[in-house]
Structure formats: C-alpha cells, structure tokens
Amino acid sequence: MSKITTPQAIRGTQDMLGEDALRFGHVVETFEHVRRLYGFGRVEVPVFEATAVFSRSLGETTDVVSKEMYTFEDRGGDSLTLRPEFTAGISRAYLTNGWQQHAPLKVATHGPLFRYERPQKGRFRQFHQLDAEVIGSAEPAADVELLVFADQLLHELGVAEGVTLTLNTLGDQATREAWREALIRHFEAHRDALSEESVDRLSRNPLRILDSKDPRDIPIAAAAPTIDDHLSSEAGAFFEAVTRGLQAAGVAWTRNPRLVRGLDYYRHTAFEFVTDRLGAQGTVLGGGRYDGLIEALGGPATPAVGWAAGIERLAMLIDAPAPAGIQAAIVPMGAAAEAVATGLLASLRRAGIAADMAYRGNMKRRMQKADASGARFAVIIGDDEIARGEAAVKNLVEGSQTMVPLDKVGEAVSR
C-alpha cells in the first residue's frame, strides 16, 4: 500500500486565514467604499480570455507575452490566457459589448491576476489587484479624478504616510517618439560605460535604462535628455492641467522625469505611488493614460486612463484590523436545551445580531470557546432556565450575570 502524498500548493499562490485574510478583506472593503464615493460602477470581467486579448495589447514579441503569461490550449484547441492584468480585458469588454454608449465609462473591479514570475516579497503568481478605469474621456479631469481617488483610498487605508505620488508625462505620440530617439542617441554615446543589461536594453527597451538600479547606469541616466525638452505644447498643456487639478484637490506629488512605461500605447500621464517599506517591490499603486490601447485591440481611437493597486502589498502596509468578534455565544446544557438554543440562535441572527454556538462540548468547553470567539455575552440555557422560560445572560467583559426572559435575550445582548 503506497502512501498517499498530499498535493502541495502551487508555487506563488497563497492561502490566507486569520489576520492575513482580515487585512486582505479590509483593503477590498475600503476600496469598494471609496469607489462608490467617486461614482465608479462595479465591472466584472472573465478571469481568462483569448490569448490575443493580451498579446495584442502587450505586443507579440515581448518577454512578457512569451514567458510570463499563463497560456494554455483548451479542449477545442483555442489558446487561452489567465488574465495578467485588468485593463486589456475591460477594454475588450468595452468593445464587444458596445459600452461606447456609456462613455465616459467609470468602472472599478478587483480580483485575482496571474503572472508566471518568481515569487518574492509582495510578488506572487496568483496575486490580487484593485483596478479603476475611465474609458472614453480625453479630458485631463479624468486623470485628476483617478489620482484623487487613489490618494483618498491610500489615506483611508492609513498608508498614505510614507507613500509618495510620483508623476510624469510621456507626452503625445510625437513627443514620445522624439524623446525616445534622443534617449537612444544619448545612451548610444555612452554605450561603453553602461552595464551589460542596459546595453541589452538599448536595443530592446531603451526607456527602461532610465530606472536601472545598476550604479554604472545611474549617472548616465541622470544626464539623459528629459521629456520636457521634447514636449509639444499640447502635451505640455495637458500635463499642466493635470498638475493644476491635483493642486486644487490638495493632492501632493513629486515629479519623476525617469518614470516610464515600456509600451507604445501609453500617452501623457504616468504615475506610481511608491513606498520604501516593501523592499524591491516599492510600487503600491500605478497607472496612467493608455489612449492607444483600444485601437491595438481593433477598436476605434478611444482615450482611456486607469490604475491598479496590489492588494497584497497594501495589506502588508496597513495596521492589522480588529477581528470582527460576535455579540452573543449560546451555551446550551443537555439535549432539551440544545433544541431551545438552536431556535434562539436563529432568531437572534434573523434580528441582525451576530451570534454563534459551538457544535458540541460540555459547558466548560463551550464557555472557553465563547471567550475565545470574542463574544460580549454568553447566553446560558439549561434545564432550570427552560423550566422558567429564561436564559442566564453573562457579560463576559464584566463577569456579571442576569436572568432574562427568552424573548428578551435579543435586547439584553444588544447593549
């Protein structure tokens, strides 16, 4: 007889219980609350899509597509991919459902995402994000609203301290191309002094040299031409409008001219809320304007802007939420009392009172569980109480105990 080996969890997945689950839930609940304040409707999209949804939006040749997506064939031979981000799926839904009629569409969602990466601090293969998008508006006011939303979320989570909003503009298409060419010229001139990785980046993704961590690259990146030298007047005015909006709303920010996005469809605003409290994974919320994406999916030119935030990373930064606790724990003694207690438990819960009862155990055991559950009251029912139509209600905080008619227990434990 061979021993059955327990299958292990997949690398980079997490199981959460207790405090971890509380933290996660608190982040999500706070997001749901704030998103309503800003008039963002809830949107639900599938966890998997045709691979083309993501490969078109990311560019077919990138490492990201070839190595870092969970892609597989279904039984019909179609290539499917577990979503590595929200934006592409929401954009696809926008097109295939005719949501243009709702433009500008303000939507928010949260849920699991999947990337085939080596796990490290704050980085998992199945991870979870909050997401907010405004699709169909080219106004800088949309960028401002999303940024103020993000800022309020971080404040309500209590993590704004030590988190800074770093902001940049990538300009319009002409700006971006001119800047890119100037950067390549600059780095090409210093090719010999760059790190091996950055020489490689030079041909693959030159903008990324700007945020290299290698000490050899940092002075060269610091001396690189900035986008401001190439900013068209329209793009400059757009950025100006965004920063004025932030000023008016009282949101603090700092300019990071080296904040970039690798993909061509990003235009204008790019931003990241960063902290130094999470090791190498300092970005807690990031996003920007992606005016070119929906066209890349075969749709009409559609301006859009959005952000996403890692739930796990936010959960690591917040203070531990207090466990919920319950109002009343029912402690029956004997079979007759259990029947009465089952009825009382149901009526308390139907009245909106959080109550619980152990499945089994003697009185001592049940009292211990009542205490451990954080209940404020224990409702003790034995044969004596049943005979009198009463229950003994014990205040577990103060230790005092009174007899209460069964139909008044709800009031007694609501104080």
Place this chain on the structure above:
RNA sequence: GCGAUCGUAGCUCAAUUGGUUAGAGCGCCGGUUUGUGGUACCGGAGGUUGCGGGUUCAAUCCCCGUCGAUCGCCCCA
C-alpha cells in the same frame, strides 16, 4: 532563467567541536471544577529532523543531489 540564505512537533524555535531516549513555549485533548470563560496548577497525545544518496563506529549537525520557502537579480503589462 540566475544568485544568496534557510527547511526540526499543528505554530514559533532549542539541541555543546558530529555522541547515545531530539527539548521548550504556544496550541490541542483531559483533569483540579459533572452549571460558568479569561489567570493558575497537574497530566496526555503529537517527530522517518523536507526527500534521496554519501562520509563516519556514530549525522538534526559534514558532503552531493533534489523538492520547497524566503530575499534579491532579470522582468515589471
């Protein structure tokens, strides 16, 4: 894909330069107390030291491999 560190009870950790029966706290179960929790005391269950191989009279400890975890690099939509 690469590098560093680490795998001992359900959890957090001990165990002398390699040494004979691998310990403690917490948790769990029971008792002191068959109708009263939190504090206290007593007892109990629970281990192939991740797995496989090697060196040795002897391996939790040293060596090799493998699996896993953590942190970092790469990447970051």
